[in-house]
Amino acid sequence: MLVDAHAHLLPPDYPADAPECFPRMAAIDGDTARLLLFGATRFRARDAFFDAERRIEEQDRSGVDAEVLSPMPPLLRYDLPAADGLTLARHVNEFAAQLCAAAPDRLVGLGMVPMQDPDAAAAELKAVRDQGLRGVEIASNVLGASIGDERFLPFFTEAQRLELAVFVHAMPAATDRLPRSAAGTYVVGLEGAMAAASIIAGGTAAACPDLRISFSHAAGGFPLMVPRAQYFWGGTWNEEPAVPERAIAHTDGPSPLEYARRFYYDTMVFDRRALRYLVDLLGADRLLVGSDFPAMPREEPAGRTLRSLDLEPEVLEQITWNNAWNWLGIDPPAAG
Numbered sequence: 001m002l003v004d005a006h007a008h009l010l011p012p013d014y015p016a017d018a019p020e021c022f023p024r025m026a027a028i029d030g031d032t033a034r035l036l037l038f039g040a041t042r043f044r045a046r047d048a049f050f051d052a053e054r055r056i057e058e059q060d061r062s063g064v065d066a067e068v069l070s071p072m073p074p075l076l077r078y079d080l081p082a083a084d085g086l087t088l089a090r091h092v093n094e095f096a097a098q099l100c101a102a103a104p105d106r107l108v109g110l111g112m113v114p115m116q117d118p119d120a121a122a123a124e125l126k127a128v129r130d131q132g133l134r135g136v137e138i139a140s141n142v143l144g145a146s147i148g149d150e151r152f153l154p155f156f157t158e159a160q161r162l163e164l165a166v167f168v169h170a171m172p173a174a175t176d177r178l179p180r181s182a183a184g185t186y187v188v189g190l191e192g193a194m195a196a197a198s199i200i201a202g203g204t205a206a207a208c209p210d211l212r213i214s215f216s217h218a219a220g221g222f223p224l225m226v227p228r229a230q231y232f233w234g235g236t237w238n239e240e241p242a243v244p245e246r247a248i249a250h251t252d253g254p255s256p257l258e259y260a261r262r263f264y265y266d267t268m269v270f271d272r273r274a275l276r277y278l279v280d281l282l283g284a285d286r287l288l289v290g291s292d293f294p295a296m297p298r299e300e301p302a303g304r305t306l307r308s309l310d311l312e313p314e315v316l317e318q319i320t321w322n323n324a325w326n327w328l329g330i331d332p333p334a335a336g
Contacts, residue, residue, distance in 0.1 A: 001317075001333075002303050003324035004059075006167075006216055006266045006290025007067040009109075010036060010049040010075070011095040018091070019084045023075065041074045048294040050095075052102035058294070059106060063301035068324060069096060070110040070137035072295065073169050078116040078142050085114030089124065097131040108328060109133045110167055115142045118151055122158040134328045135165030135212075140195035141173045148198025156204050160211045165328050168195050169216045192220030196263060197229075205259040212327050214264035214288060218278055222260070227281070229256035257281075264327045266290025267319065272305050284315045288324050 012034060013025050023038035025045070032047040048054045049072070059067065071092050080088065093111035100109035111128040113121035113136055128136055136159070141147065147168065159166050170192040172183040196219035199205050215222070230239060233255050235246030244250040261283055267275055268290040278287055289306065291298040299305060303320055311319075325332040 001065045001321040002063060002289060003066045003068065003321045004064050004291050004293060004298070004302060005068045005214065005264075005288035005324045005327070006268060007069055007293045008049065008072045008295055009069045009096055009099060010034075010045045010072045011092060012050040014091060019087065021077075021080050021084050022088060022091075036072070036074070038074055038077070043072075043074065045072075046294050050099070052099055052107065056103055056106055062293075062298045063303070064298070065321070066106050066108060066324075067293075068108045068110060068134075068167075068328065069100065070167050070169065071096070071112045073137075073139065073171055076112060076115075076137070076139045076169070076171060078114070078139065080114075080116070082114050082117035082120055085116055086120055086124065089113050090127075093128060093131055093133060097133060100132070108330070110135045110137050110165070112137055113155075115139070115147075115152070115155070118155050122155045125155075125158050125162050125164055129162050129164055134330065135159070135167060137167045137169055139171035140168055140191040141171065144173045146198035146202065147195050148200070148202025148204050150202065153204055153207060156208050156211055156213075160208045163212075163329050166211065166213045167216070168192075168213065168219075170195070170220060188217060189220035192217055193222040193225055195219065196222040196260070197225060199263075200229075200256055200259045205262060206253065209262070211262075212264070212329060213262075214266065214327055216266055216268070216290065216292075218265040218267065218269050218274070218287075219263070223265075223278060223281055226256050226260045261286055264288055264323065267306060268292060270305075272308055275306060276309055279309070279311070279315075279319075284311070284318045285323060285326075287319045288327065289320055 014022050026035040034045050036043040036045050048058050089112045096109040100107040111133045113124045115121050115138055170188040172187040196215050232249040234242035266288045289303050322332050
């Protein structure tokens with residue numbers, strides 16, 4: 001069994017009376033795809049984004065048994081007025097619920113909320129759960145603010161209370177330190193690292209010990225940053241027992257690596273050596289298969305590089321399917 005825990009959806013259209021700041025999905029002559037028009041975004045969305053039958057066909061072709069579907073990241077427009085952001089989120093969430101209801105054993109949905117208004121975002125979580133969605137996707141920053149900022153703590157506290165999963169998708173923030181052409185590569189890696197680090201450094205991980213949170217693309221550079229944080233906390237290399245008098249920033253309670261091992265991370269890191277490092281540092285029970293499909297093509301078959309690591313069968317099963325259900329809070333089905 002294999003669960004793709006990082007796949008995306010797009011609604012095929014939007015209400016005729018939607019606010020002008022909403023996206024549009026324009027027809028493409030002679031094509032089953034549609035064109036997403038949203039601000040500066042121009043994106044050809046193939047029909048697998050919004051057609052359940054096509055998604056199942058693609059799953060079968062790639063050896064995928066189920067997908068966790070989250071909104072395509074350009075929809076996470078926190079620069080919209082909060083009321084418009086909420087209206088957009090509700091439209092997307094309604095479609096996500098309808099799409100997943102077409103094949104509930106193969107499609108699991110995540111919604112979205114207007115994080116530009118943390119109180120409204122927290123209040124909307126119950127409606128997300130009531131629609132049958134298993135959690136929400138949020139961006140790695142909110143208008144440049146770290147998600148670990150204390151203003152977002154009530155949102156994470158409510159997600160924990162409602163037992164909803166949170167998926168943090170790396171999204172570029174405004175920066176002039178790298179060219180715009182690096183937004184999908186290096187900037188995404190930086191953003192994932194900043195998001196995960198902020199959840200620890202900002203106190204959210206301590207305040208929400210039961211929060212089920214996952215980071216896209218293994219949280220970028222975070223897995224290489226956290227051993228340094230561990231050294232500052234413990235004063236030793238290689239996660240040896242802490243020597244507080246040698247530490248630079250020791251605090252009581254869990255270490256940075258202990259916090260990091262509460263999170264989940266998708267394995268879309270493009271290299272078997274990087275995958276091996278994630279298994280060794282963070283643990284096989286923290287990893288999820290992800291693909292970004294259909295925005296990006298999957299490996300063929302799905303999980304090919306992961307399987308090349310020659311992991312023990314029970315370890316491979318953790319990563320390919322069991323961890324995804326644990327993250328979502330779903331009782332795992334028997335492997336088939």
